[in-house]
Amino acid sequence: MTENDFNRRDFLKVLGWGGTAVALSGCGNTSIEDGKETVTSYVTLPSYVIPSISNYFNSTCAQCEAGCNIMGRVREGRVLKAEGNPNSPINRGRMCGLGLSGVQAHYNPDRVRQPLLKGEAITWDKALGVIADKLNGVKGAEVAFLTGNMSGHVQALLGNYMDELGSKNHFSYEAISPAVLRAANKKAYGVSMPRYRIDKARVVVSFGADFLGAWVSPVHFSQQYAQFRKGSRPEGRGVLVQIEPKMTLTGANADRWIGVRPGSEGVLALGIINALGKAGLAIPADVAAASKAYTPERVSGETDVTVEQIEKLAALLKERTPSLVLTGSAAEGYAHGSQNAAAIALLNRVLGNIGKTVEASASVPFPQIAPTVGNRASLVSLNDGLAAGKYKVVFSYGVNPVFSAPAALKFKDNYAKADFKVAFAQYLDETAQAADLVLPLESAMEDWATVVPEYMAAPEGAGSAGYAQMSFRQPLMDKLYPDTRGIGDILLALLKQRKADKYKEFDDFYAYLRSAVLKNKVALGGKATDDDDVFWDETLSKGFVPMKGIAGAVSAKASASDLRLPSATADQEYPLRLIPAVSASMRDGRNANEPWLQESPDPLTTIVWDSWVEINPKTAAKLGIVEGDIVEVTSRSGTIRTQAYLFPGIHPDAVSVPVGYGHEAMGRYAKGVGANVFAMLDAVFDKETGELALNETGVKISKTGQRVVIVKEEGPVGGSQAGKKKIAVQVAADKVDLSKEV
Amino acid sequence: MSVSNLLENWSKFRHTHPVDDKGHPDWEAYPSDIKWAMSIDLDACTGCNACSVACYAENNLPVVGKEKYSHGQAMHWMRIERYWDESAGVGEFDADKGARFLPMMCQQCEAAPCETVCPVGATNHTEDGLNSQIYNRCIGSRYCSANCPYKVRYFNWYNYPEQEKVWPEPLNQQLNPDLTVRTKGVMEKCTFCKQRTYTARNNAKTEGRPVQDSDVQTACQEACPVGAITFGNLFNPESQVAKQWKSQQVELTKEVQDKDEKEGNRLRGYRILEELRPYPSVMYLERVRESAV
Amino acid sequence: MQHILRLFILLVGLFAGAGSYAADAAPKLTTPDDLGPQIEQPIEFPHFRHAGDAKDGGMQINCMYCHTYARRSMVAGIPPVQKCIGCHQSIESVRDKPRIQKLFEYWDAKKPIPWKKVHDLPDFVRFNHERHIQRFYFQQDRPYQEVCGYCHGNVKAMTVAQRQKPLTMGWCASCHQKDHPVSANSTETGHGPNDCFTCHK
Amino acid sequence: MSKRYLLALYNNFDEAEAVVSELRNSDIKGFDAADDLVVKSPIEHPEVEEFLGEKPVKVQWFTLGGALTGGLLAFTLIAGSQASFYSQMKGGKPIVPIPPDLVLTYEMFILGGVYITVLGFLICAGLPARRSPLYSAKVSEDQIGILVKAEDGSVAKLREIFTKHKALEIQEEAGR
Amino acid sequence: MGKDIREDIAWAQINKDVLKSLESPRKLYWVILLVAIAMVGVAVGCEIYQYNVGLGVGNFDNPNVWGLYIATFIFWIGMSHSGTLLSAILHLMHADWRKPIYRFAEAMTTFSLMTAGLFVMVHLGRLWQVYYALPYPSERWVWPNFQSPLLWDAMAIFTYLSSSVLFLYIGSIPDLAICRDNIHQGWRKKLYSILALGWEGTDRQWRNFRITYLTVACFLIPLAVSVHSIVASDFAMSQQPGWHVTSFPPYFVAGALYSGCAAIITLFIILRYVFRFEEYMTLPILKKTVRLTFAIAMVWTYLNCIEFAATWYSHDEAAKAVLIEKATGRFAPFFWGMIFCGSVVPFALMVKKWQTSIPVMFAVSLLLNLGMWLERWMIVAPTFSHGYYPWTWDEHMWPSMVQWGIVFGSFGWFTLLFMVFCKVVPSVSMYEVKEMVYHRSLAKKKEEQAVKEELAAKGAN
Known part of the structure; x- marks a missing residue:
């Protein structure tokens, strides 16, 4: 690899994948075939490549923002599978289904293969020329760049580009990001994303944080959860209580799932504080004052949680410390979401968890590569700007707002108002279809990048306090399509249009990245005397580099003074609360065209290849709905038709529809599957942060008279074992001896 | 050939393998020093489906699509x-204590009901304790699936690679070159990642040492975010799986475990449908729930 | 009596006919002289020149010098072009032979040579070169010509390699059922695995 | 001296019986009732066999031989193939399990028995046979035929006996 | 109550009457034949489609891996048992009334076995590799698995089919000789003279014929029992709830005889009508067959009760669940249909007046056949959709038109074979009817003689 004339991509080339490469059509042909297939052979081959034996190259997963470190299994020039990097503090060698499906994003048959100008294939030179033309004479303030979460050197380049354009309009949008939580955390603990230590807690009370499914860094939290559940741990087996109106994967794994009335999470938190006080825990005066009015009886009435339950929970929290209270998307998606989050954060303060299970995290020492995290408020402001005709040229990368913006925002119409829209896209999704110019991206398995995760997990042991890391994404195989380019390369080319001489030393993004990394060798754990090539190779082979991060500090000064928690008001016309459910595999729908994800059943309903609406059996009985009824879910902003699924894990006042389905474009596996729940969300905003409140939509449900057989993994008896107690068994914790287990 | 073999093998194979008449293992007769086994901690399992997707990736499983899924023709070797x-009461569901998840795949039974009934001998017991499935030998009578108590055998109802175009260019x-893509009319099932155990055994043999835990992980085990799956050689007392089986007092060739007869048994290892006597090689650990809350 | 005789002849004839057909239909276990089909390769590689005995003008190169992966991988592998060039760039005497020129054409164009597979097993078969080399070459210490030649035939006398052995399942199994000494100077014997699953994937 | 064949047809078994007993008691030169007399009937008639005298039937021996061969062959084939099929183990059962093998042994026992019995029948009954020198379709309809072979000289005598017992028809042909 | 066969019927008349059935058929024959061919065409089309696309087109799913094919397979196997019952068992019992009707019953055995055999093929996922199931010495040294009941099945069917064909053939040699003697035109002449093997009815031939016929009959009886008990072992030897039942072999055998008898009644009536065989297929014979059917129906009902009771009072919860599922679940209409057709309808056979009523018996026999088909389906399907493992229970699987088409076509195939047979081989055994008439007249004579003697003795006194 250190040979000068050796281009790394050479051996990643797919060469003659006959017999040894893939065994297609396994059976049938039983004879020896002479001379029909070609042997995999190479011109040159590094000594570590042995045919039929896989090589593993470290890289970083791009399927969600957690940024797990992965190893790509490469054989005969093809990447076959993503496996976890065992040394990574984030995922510790593990993977989730979404991450594993990354290879299907790479090999996807529906990828865009060449630049498209209004649907016509053009060359890259022409495409870049068109961009230069269109930017000609446009003021910086008239250019907007919409991205999702970003970090690393691509972000640095983007920053440079925006500077060159003289634009400050970089909008970072994520449809399902925990944006309210960040703000609330900042207020309560002083850091927006502290390290949660589920593994150290004896009790975890999670207000709708689906940390095993789709929340922040699920694989990392799953690791912590595995520790937390170990009976042989010094703290003993941990207890998980999940409080949320719609059961998430985490709720399904809780010792106690509490189906709270939607929106009343903050009330319940204060009720628990109140009960804790009654149980004899010392409560700081301001908190005591704030929670004084929330007697268990009142709280019980508002939240639908029994008094007994609240008291039991308080007793458990008092007895078993340290505990950890988490705020998740289910609690923050309201107009008073920030208030909810603040009330819940008080619990951590009261219970003395801050500093114990809520730890300070560190951020990378280079601000230009630190993650820009997306939120929904930025989309709203972009939308407002578009509506006002402020932006002439709009770039979008890695986001699909036409699909995921609430219909009430009328984003699609506003987007059309911009003169020239450029989408950097891997698929021809809804946004790319609405764009004028589509530039095809390389997949994450062909591209170079660095990634700094927002949630900075740290390895065990000393030195974890100031730990920060930067992960590397490197090509795992040769480009499938010669006419695709990496985002870094495109940005570099665009920069060269503006300032050719400043960037002329960099042939491509790889060169830029390499030089940027080598320049900061020392900060990245190397010595100044290290050979550049050796250092670079070692870094790549590790897949990530630890850095001495800028450590933050957590404070326990959350104030309880300005809490205003509204009581729930009944909506006569739209009596049910719609909860858009975020599933671990589908998330916001950007991975909907990966068939493994479509075919892997939703863990709770086991439904595949379609969306559904979850209804509590009691509500369904009232409405006369049975499983498989096609129903119309109507809000003030829109209507969707989908199949009804009776689900015990949802509050009777709520219904839930998964997000990510209902694509009208994107590819053969995503198109036309299910209904898009984003399209029917009301435009209600969190009062403090301006975030779109996802759970604030009231709906009504009506039957259409049609009925289908739901396509799902579970059989007609549902989750019943039909009296067979020896299939999936559950025992009470005090009935087993967990402490001596191996 | 056959008569001399008969005479030669007669005495060798008169006794049953590996379960002799007394109902406990005749390990002496076991032809190898490896018995692959698994244990799955349901208390850790979160039901996230990562194992299942990993299985799709590792074992070239076809994605059948909604239409075929609705006909119950899904090909997931590992289903959650x-x-x-x-x-x-039965059918009255209660979500207060969450759900229970159970990853189900071929249990690699020691006395597998599927093996004896295959008319062509396409499924056999291997010397390392697996229940093999020889795709090319299968004629598709589906008798094995009919006789499987767990219904974990999956039949190729269609020609997925060529006619159904499940893997478009x-x-x-x-596709993983270490194993074939099955064509229509063939039964398939979980193999405990045969290609991986094969490589592990091969490497260990080349190095002249027994197989260790660190040599091999199944794809599901490797992916599992909570590490609920343990896999290894049950005959190696040093292996994690053997330790777990031992500490849970689960014995491979018993249909009723001694510990289950005892009062106040504080262990949680069990095997599914043990009473049918297939002697499954997968031990599950009961899900635990705190009753104080 | 006539009837009996007639019937007898009929039956015997039937059995004999069916039997001989069956015997004929089954591929023969070893076909020492029956070479497989001739396969056209991009370059007519003279195995006899490289691996042949010195008395026949060969250079007696060990098979595993070029097919170096055989001892550590499932597949024996075809050497990269680099390997050919490694020697041939310093062998001036044959530089202008047409085959060598062709080789250099590939090298200069940085293109891999599209060799055709000669010993091509069906897709559902797993054959492991490493295992066999380890067992017979390293442990049992047999000459490499014998070890490799058992399946590949007398390659050192061929130009382009041709399949000489049937490579059918029965042929594989005939060897797997034999007892072989476990090492060069051991009386202990063992045979190949019997499990269908070992070779079928 | 050349032989001649005579076929006489009768209406019922009583007449035929009378003819046969008379033929047997008669002393005609060159005619032996045991060898040269064949009775043909449209139905199976035990009395005919009775008055013709005991002639042992040997089909049973074929049956016995066939059945035993079939059974033995089956067991050897099955057990032998199980033992030599790479000794594949099946679901905790022995390589050569006796009880299941007996099922097929039993089937082959029957198969062998039936096949060889039928073969034995063909051999014992002399089938397939060429047409005998004299045959009348009446025999397969409703009449009983008595076919005799005798020397030229005794034809008249035989004819006389046949007519005496009200033969419906008498055919004659030179023999070989 | 019609008349029985006349003792004084002329033997030549028998020949004439029966041979008439071999003459050129009426138009209706061709129409039915064409319909049968069309039905076969449907099945062949379905099979080609299924062969090309895969078994999935039959709408199978993971638990329901066997559909109608295996149920129909058992149905046809079961139907084959009637021939053996009539020709072998009743032969040994010297029940002479079987003689006019056993020939077509035996033909039914052969053809239903041939139909059943096709279902084994249709059912396979890889029909083109079916030779893997044959025990032939191959270069690979690979053998089928002789422990598999499915292989026993194949072997039993082969044995039964070939034995039945031989039995049918041996039994009809004398009749073929009659045909040879009476038909002198065209291809038939050649065919019959070859098939008759030069049979002349000599005493030597008859002697060996009798013992052979008896021996083969003796073999056929245990063979028939073993065939259907082996089919039962396909289920009883497995471990599935509802299948793993000790009483399955006798239950299957009883069911087989039952459906066979029902089919005999159906065909009896059809042949009697079509060939005007009123003289031979007389109502007293029908009556006896009907009574026999009723007896077997009761045996079957009894075994059914035994099976249900054993399941109900056992501790096998899974088997009990399957039973409850059958009786109350999705299959309830079919289950109760089976009980009605199999156990209630036969009581119509008890009514004396109906026993000889052609239309009533025709309708009843069709219902019985339907009931027996349902029985087979109710054995196979519910266990699949309600096995040990609740998660895989499936209530939605319904056989697709491809499956139904092939099942439908199998009836056409059977009809086709049977109709061709009826025109080639006499469907009433002429020589045995002659024997029957002869023995009956002898017995009558003897009786008259005895009466006379008695009278004479009385007179003497």
Whole structure:
């Protein structure tokens, strides 16, 4: 690899994948075939490549923002599978289904293969020329760049580009990001994303944080959860209580799932504080004052949680410390979401968890590569700007707002108002279809990048306090399509249009990245005397580099003074609360065209290849709905038709529809599957942060008279074992001896 | 050939393998020093489906699509089952204590009901304790599936690679070359990642040492975010799986475990449908729930 | 009596006919002289020149010098072009032979040579070169010509390699059922695995 | 001296019986009732066999031989192939399990028995046979035929006996 | 109540009457034949489609891996048992009334076995590799698995089919000789003279014929029992709830005889009508067959009760669940249909007046056949959709038109074979009817003689 004339991509080339490469059509042909297939052979081959034996190259997963470190299994020039990097503090060698499906994003048959100008294939030179033309004479303030979460050197380049354009309009949008939580955390603990230590807690009370499914860094939290559940741990087996109106994967794994009335999470938190006080825990005066009015009886009435339950929970929290209270998307998606989050954060303060299970995290020492995290408020402001005709040229990368913006925002119409829209896209999704110019991206398995995760997990042991890391994404195989380019390369080319001489030393993004990394060798754990090539190779082979991060500090000064928690008001016309459910595999729908994800059943309903609406059996009985009824879910902003699924894990006042389905474009596996729940969300905003409140939509449900057989993994008896107690068994914790287990 | 073999093998194979008449293992007769086994901690399992997707990736499983899925023709070797509490009665579901998840795949039974009934001998017991499935030998009578108590055998109802075009170019480049893509009319099932155990055994043999835990992980085990799956050689007392089986007092060739007869048994290892005597090689650990809350 | 005789002849004839047909239909276990089909390769590689005995003008190169992966991988592998060039760039005497020129054409164009597979097993078969080389070459210490030649035939006398052995399942199994000494100077014997699953994937 | 064949047809078994007993008691030169007399009937008639005298039937021996061969062959084939099929183990059962093998042994026992019995029948009954020198379709309809072979000289005598017992028809042909 | 066969019927008349059935058929024959061919065409089309696309087109799913094919397979196997019952068992019992009707019953055995055999093929996922199931010495040294009941099945069917064909053939040699003697035109002449093997009815031939016929009959009886008990072992030897039942072999055998008898009644009536065989297929014979059917129906009902009771009072919860599922679940209409057709309808056979009523018996026999088909389906399907493992229970699987088409076509195939047979081989055994008439007249004579003697003795006194 250190040979000068050796281009790394050479051996990643797919060469003659006959017999040894893939065994297609396994059976049938039983004879020896002479001379029909070609042997995999190479011109040159590094000594570590042995045919039929896989090589593993470290890289970083791009399927969600957690940024797990992965190893790509490469054989005969093809990447076959993503496996976890065992040394990574984030995922510790593990993977989730979404991450594993990354290879299907790479090999996807529906990828865009060449630049498209209004649907016509053009060359890259022409495409870049068109961009230069269109930017000609446009003021910086008239250019907007919409991205999702970003970090690393691509972000640095983007920053440079925006500077060159003289634009400050970089909008970072994520449809399902925990944006309210960040703000609330900042207020309560002083850091927006502290390290949660589920593994150290004896009790975890999670207000709708689906940390095993789709929340922040699920694989990392799953690791912590595995520790937390170990009976042989010094703290003993941990207890998980999940409080949320719609059961998430985490709720399904809780010792106690509490189906709270939607929106009343903050009330319940204060009720628990109140009960804790009654149980004899010392409560700081301001908190005591704030929670004084929330007697268990009142709280019980508002939240639908029994008094007994609240008291039991308080007793458990008092007895078993340290505990950890988490705020998740289910609690923050309201107009008073920030208030909810603040009330819940008080619990951590009261219970003395801050500093114990809520730890300070560190951020990378280079601000230009630190993650820009997306939120929904930025989309709203972009939308407002578009509506006002402020932006002439709009770039979008890695986001699909036409699909995921609430219909009430009328984003699609506003987007059309911009003169020239450029989408950097891997698929021809809804946004790319609405764009004028589509530039095809390389997949994450062909591209170079660095990634700094927002949630900075740290390895065990000393030195974890100031730990920060930067992960590397490197090509795992040769480009499938010669006419695709990496985002870094495109940005570099665009920069060269503006300032050719400043960037002329960099042939491509790889060169830029390499030089940027080598320049900061020392900060990245190397010595100044290290050979550049050796250092670079070692870094790549590790897949990530630890850095001495800028450590933050957590404070326990959350104030309880300005809490205003509204009581729930009944909506006569739209009596049910719609909860858009975020599933671990589908998330916001950007991975909907990966068939493994479509075919892997939703863990709770086991439904595949379609969306559904979850209804509590009691509500369904009232409405006369049975499983498989096609129903119309109507809000003030829109209507969707989908199949009804009776689900015990949802509050009777709520219904839930998964997000990510209902694509009208994107590819053969995503198109036309299910209904898009984003399209029917009301435009209600969190009062403090301006975030779109996802759970604030009231709906009504009506039957259409049609009925289908739901396509799902579970059989007609549902989750019943039909009296067979020896299939999936559950025992009470005090009935087993967990402490001596191996 | 056959008569001399008969005479030669007669005495060798008169006795049953590996379960002799007394109902406990005749390990002496076991032809190798490896018995692959698994244990799955349901208390850790979160039901996230990562194992199942990993299995799709590793074992070239076809994605059949909605239409065929609706006909029950899904090809997931590892399926995640989700059960509810039924405190109020059968079919009356109660979500207060969450759900229970159970990853189900071929249990690699020691006395597998599927093996004896295959008319062509396409499924046999291997010397390392697996229940093999020889795709090319299969004629598709589906008798094995009919006789499987767990219903974990999956039949190729269609010609997925060629006629159904399940792997359109370039999706087919992802296929794992270590095992074939099965064509229509063939039964298939979980193999405990045969290609991985094969490589592990091969490497260990080349190095002249027994197989260790660190040599091999199944794809599901490797992916599992909570590490609920343990896999290894049950005959190696140093292996994690053997330790777990031992500490849970689960013995491979018993249909009723001694510990289950005892009062106040504080262990949680069990095997599914043990009473049918297939002697499954997968031990599950009961899900635990705190009752104080 | 006539009837009996007639019937007898009929039956015997039937059995004999069916038997001889069956015997004929089954591929023969070893076919020492029956070479497989001739396969056209991009370059007519003279195995006899490289691996042949010195008395026949060969250079007696060990098979595993070029097919170096055989001892550590499932597949024996075809050497990269680099390997050919490694020697041939310093062998001036044959530089202008047409085959060598062709080789250099590939090298200069940086293109891999599209060799055709000669010993091509069906897709559902797993054959492991490493295992066999380890067992017979390293442990049992047999000459490499014998070890490799058992399946590949007398390659050192061929130009382009041709399949000489049937490579059928029965042929594989005939060897797997034999007892072989476990090492060069051991009386202990063992045979190949019997499990279908070992070779079928 | 050349032989001649005579076929006489009768209406019922009583007449035929009378003819046969008379033929047997008669002393005609060159005619032996045991060898040269064949009775043909449209139905199976035990009395005919009775008055013709005991002639042992040997089909049973074929049956016995066939059945035993079939059974033995089956067991050897099955057990032998199980033992030599790479000794594949099946679901905790022995390589050569006796009880299941007996099922097929039993089937082959029957198969062998039936096949060889039928073969034995063909051999014992002399089938397939060429047409005998004299045959009348009446025999397969409703009449009983008595076919005799005798020397030229005794034809008249035989004819006389046949007519005496009200033969419906008498055919004659030179023999070989 | 019609008349029985006349003792004084002329033997030549028998020949004439029966041979008439071999003459050129009426138009209706061709119409039915064409319909049968069309039905076969449907099945062949379905099979080609299924062969090309895969078994999935039959709408199978993971638990329901066997559909109608295996149920129909058992149905046809079961139907084959009637021939053996009539020709072998009743032969040994010297029940002479079987003689006019056993020939077509035996033909039915052969053809239903041939139909059943096709279902084994249709059912396979890889029909083109079916030779893997044959025990032939191959270069690979690979053998089928002789422990598999499915292989026993194949072997039993082969044995039964070939034995039945031989039995049918041996039994009809004398009749073929009659045909040879009476038909002198065209291809038939050649065919019959070859098939008759030069049979002349000599005493030597008859002697060996009798013992052979008896021996083969003796073999056929245990063979028939073993065939259907082996089919039962396909289920009883497995471990599935509802299948793993000790009483399955006798239950299957009883069911087989039952459906066979029902089919005999159906065909009896059809042949009697079509060939005007009123003289031979007389109502007293029908009556006896009907009574026999009723007896077997009761045996079957009894075994059914035994099976249900054993399941109900056992501790096998899974088997009990399957039973409850059968009786109350999705299959309830079919289950109760089976009980109605199999156990209630036969009581119509008890009514004396109906026993000889052609239309009533025709309708009843069709219902019985339907009931027996349902029985087979109710054995196979519910266990699949309600096995040990609740998660895999499936209530939605319904056989697709491809499956139904092939099942439908199998009836056409059977009809086709049977109709061709009826025109080639006499469907009433002429020589045995002659024997029957002869023995009956002898017995009558003897009786008259005895009466006379008695009278004479009385007179003497």
